[in-house]
Amino acid sequence: MDNLKIYSQGDIDRLIISRDGETKLGERVNIYRHDEGASSLIEGISEEGLNVSSAKFVLLGIPEDIGVRANLGIAGAASTWKPSLTAFLNIQSNRFLNGAEVLVLGHFEIDEPEDSSLIGLRNKVKQIDDLVYPVIKKIVAAGKIPIVIGGGHNNAYPMIKGTSLAYKSPIAVLNVDAHADLRELEGRHSGNGFSYALKENYLNNYFMYGLHQNYNNEAILNQIDTNPKLKAVFFDDILTGADFTNMMNEIGSVAGLEIDLDCIQNVLSSAETPSGFAVNDIRKLILTSANKFSYLHLSEGATRMLDGRVSKLTSKLVAYLVSDFVKGYSS
Numbered sequence: 001m002d003n004l005k006i007y008s009q010g011d012i013d014r015l016i017i018s019r020d021g022e023t024k025l026g027e028r029v030n031i032y033r034h035d036e037g038a039s040s041l042i043e044g045i046s047e048e049g050l051n052v053s054s055a056k057f058v059l060l061g062i063p064e065d066i067g068v069r070a071n072l073g074i075a076g077a078a079s080t081w082k083p084s085l086t087a088f089l090n091i092q093s094n095r096f097l098n099g100a101e102v103l104v105l106g107h108f109e110i111d112e113p114e115d116s117s118l119i120g121l122r123n124k125v126k127q128i129d130d131l132v133y134p135v136i137k138k139i140v141a142a143g144k145i146p147i148v149i150g151g152g153h154n155n156a157y158p159m160i161k162g163t164s165l166a167y168k169s170p171i172a173v174l175n176v177d178a179h180a181d182l183r184e185l186e187g188r189h190s191g192n193g194f195s196y197a198l199k200e201n202y203l204n205n206y207f208m209y210g211l212h213q214n215y216n217n218e219a220i221l222n223q224i225d226t227n228p229k230l231k232a233v234f235f236d237d238i239l240t241g242a243d244f245t246n247m248m249n250e251i252g253s254v255a256g257l258e259i260d261l262d263c264i265q266n267v268l269s270s271a272e273t274p275s276g277f278a279v280n281d282i283r284k285l286i287l288t289s290a291n292k293f294s295y296l297h298l299s300e301g302a303t304r305m306l307d308g309r310v311s312k313l314t315s316k317l318v319a320y321l322v323s324d325f326v327k328g329y330s331s
Contacts, residue, residue: 026089028099061107067154070121070189073270076302083315122187136162170204261301290328
């Protein structure tokens, strides 16, 4: 049965590699205090319970790649959460980042659908939407900032929906991505989360940064041209000097930050690219603009793909981006 696993202190401690004379973030992070009987129930999460902790950020995992497969992609995104969490918890606690700023909530446990057809996968993604968005809504309503590690980019939709419902208004989103993810409303998958969020009026202004001309179809390009809610800067234009400043200035006070890791050169993912942003480009963006955003969602990265490809670096990259977001927001 699909559910949310809420982490205990023991769950955190098992991931920490201790060393004499050092303190790791995992020794400083907060956990959600709850009744043991509710430890696996989404209903066990409340705004009041979240506010027991002074932590500003709530870290949460969605280890699934059903949405990627529902979009005809390669499985692997489900592999990212645990090694990324381990890498994050073993960062040094020091003057730059203590760890007490973060509450590690847990991760969603998502069963494989009995029907593995394309229709079955897409129906399952709809169920994942309904599992995720209420938790995001509670986190945001409690005045916290969700940091979510996926998982497929299908989870942009429940991120946007939950945040919008908490604020009681549509929100803006900056999506740093090679793909617009504005595919047709053909059943939920990783390629149409923003389409559904726009249609259902959870998403107001949608800013896309780093789109690849080679990998967005003509119908999507026409949408960008004709819908005033959509604004895009193409990676191909960035290579010839396109400016990002105007787009950043247009982003409103309530906005989500979506980073699809396939926008970064040579990061393991279903749509891995040889041409994309450098890691330090994305780190700089986060460090200099984190306080503009109401959430961070890192999606599509993988440590192990179904086709056999592996990477030990993806988890460390995710840990860098999470720590950068916390530092950048606080600076």
